[in-house]
Amino acid sequence: MALIKTENLTLSYENMTVIKDLSFEVNSGEYLCIVGENGSGKTTLMKALLSLKKPIGGSITFGDGLIQKEIGYLPQQTGAQRDFPASVSEVVLSGCLNSRGIKPFYSIRERKKAAENMKRLGIYEIKQRSYRELSGGQQQRVLLARALCATKKLLLLDEPVSGLDPMVTAELYEMISDINKSGVTIIMVTHDMNAALKYATHILCMREDNIFFGTLSEFRKSEASDFLKGEGSC
Amino acid sequence: MGEIFVEMLSSPMLRRALIVGILVSLCAALLGVSLVLKRYSMIGDGLSHVGFGALAIASVMNLAPMTVAIPVVILAAFLLLRLSSNGKIKGDAAIAIISTSALAIGVMAVSMSRGMNIDLNSYLFGSIVSVSRGDVATSVVLAGAVLLMFVFFYTKIFAITFDENFAKATGTNANVYNMLIALLTAVTIVIGMRLMGSMLISSLIIFPALSSMRVFRSFRSVTICSGVISVVSFLIGMFISYIADTPCGASIVCVNITFFVLFFIAGKIVSGKRA
Structure with missing residues (x-):
């Protein structure tokens, strides 16, 4: 199918x-x-x-x-995001939301998943850096890691x-x-x-x-x- | 300085103002981060004007001000959100229309009331005298609810603030959370309006977020810092207002302006060092 x-x-x-x-x-x-x-x-x-x-x-x-909500998505960047104060790990973690449902905060399992995806794309070392300070290529990798958190x-x-x-x-x-x-x-x-x-x-x-x-x-x-x-x- | 604070706390009127003020400052600052980043700052401003209109009409008709203002402002919040996202009239124009209309209707209502015992000045620019005992109870409950909701939905609020389309695509109902933010903002504005005045309340939403964004670089640190700046500004503002006998709303905004300038300079220094 x-x-x-x-x-x-x-x-x-x-x-x-x-x-x-x-x-x-x-x-x-x-x-x-x-x-x-x-x-x-x-x-x-x-x-x-x-x-x-x-x-x-x-x-x-x-x-x-x-399932529809388990599609990873890398959108075209918007202007508003370019100066958004968010750390790399905050952005990547937000890809895990679709498995959370209504529950607040993230579990250890999701933090691990985010860490794995950051390592996979070579951005683990900059996980505390701010998204808006990164180069265009690094920003795309961050968004790609987020998309990978959302999908298998x-x-x-x-x-x-x-x-x-x-x-x-x-x-x-x-x-x-x-x-x-x-x-x-x-x-x-x-x-x-x-x-x-x-x-x-x-x-x-x-x-x-x-x-x-x-x-x-x-x-x-x-x-x-x-x-x-x-x-x-x- | 400590002595003056003790003296301030001994007055029941000031105690009430402090309780309500601290809670409102905190709520406004937390919501402000999301509103400012979503480019919704003007919604806060629009809502406070609507709140003024509602308060004016409520007092002319001898109704309890909060019970009238809260539903009206919530309704206006939903309307503004809809208009800014998919209206024929552009968002900023829609806000301008609604806020000036509400202001005009409010002023008309006040001027037509025969008794003229309504102090227009305190509605527009706030007054600690206007915080009644009943207000304190309502405010504490509502502000508590706002804070709880904010913490509980923090991860979702971050997701829809950062990238609404991605959040929607991965199954977060962004419209519901946008409405939630609008609802919480409406409630916060109504509670804070008596104290800060309808002309000044939106500064509580915008200033702390803008100031902390100069220096901090992650969403969490910006959010926490906004809350701290807002409460500290409120306390310093109240203190100045007490010793210099200035209006409290304006004093608090002036402290916020000072913080913004300081953070702006600090931000320049920090980014200069990094470059």
Whole structure:
């Protein structure tokens, strides 16, 4: 059974239909890159997968024991967060909230989970530092660690490398790839076609009138990849 | 100085003001951290104006002020929250409309009352005389509830303040907690308004949070420091007000301004050393 399956999904953004009749599925262990022009509804699709937005048609179903609130999510950064007074460990721990329910404070088990994820992403040494003093790459690692605290199965990443320099970008991609190899399914929205071609197992390419979904090799053969050579905006 | 404090404590009126004031300062400062970071500072200001309107109407109609003001301000808090998140009118404009309307209605109500025994000045700028014995009991219960709720939901409040979308996506009902914050803020403002005045109460929410953010770098330390600054400012302000015979609300705000300047300078020095 597929981890996530959408059927004839139709989504709107500010009363305009941006996605119509979209059907695709993601199985456990896959790495799906969502590419496409600006305004093609990539972020709207992400929000729908996270149940932050209601579809106006079609359905999204979860399988393999995936529960909606157990999706790890790496959002695009907002301006307000950049000067937020919070320590690294406070931010990472907040990823554990979905297993707490109404109970207050965090248990030892959750603190351990947060510590493991911080070590995994190499930010354990800076856990007392303030989030707002970190570099862009470090901030993304903190948010990635938080997302890992929230999930064992699926990570949704919304343009994780925007604004990062090439070195840090490559590092972050390697980390995401390692996480994928450890069994976590990845869905990533990106503008970076090279990364999509290098890491993805499946591609969802969204253009206004032409949606492509398939494996990487199908994508390479398809005409959807043709326009990359021209514009490179996909 | 100690002697003067003992002297202050011997007056029942001042004792009541101190009890209510300490509790309100603490509640306002804790909630303030979240409100300031969520860019909701003006909601506190809007609510205090609504509170003024409600108090004015309550006293003109000879009703108990707190019992009228609390539900009205809570209602206004929910309305403001809705308007700022998804209204056609932008949040700041909505707050401006609601607060000036409430102010105007309040002033009209006061001016139309025949007796004219209502002291407009004390409503606007606060007075320790206005804290009655009944107020103390209500305030202690409400402030206790606010503090308990804040501590109990602290982790959730942090999560929705830092990143509302992530919190929602991982199953925290952000709308409920936003409403909770609005509710607690409304209650705090109504309790504090008699003492601080409706024009000045929102400074208790904003100043301590802003001051501690200059120096401290984690959410917990900012929250704790805000609480401490707020209570200390209140005590110093009351002290100044007592010995210099100045209005207590304004004195407390002035102490808060001083703290802000000190923390601002301290913040510059600390970050200069790190760089």
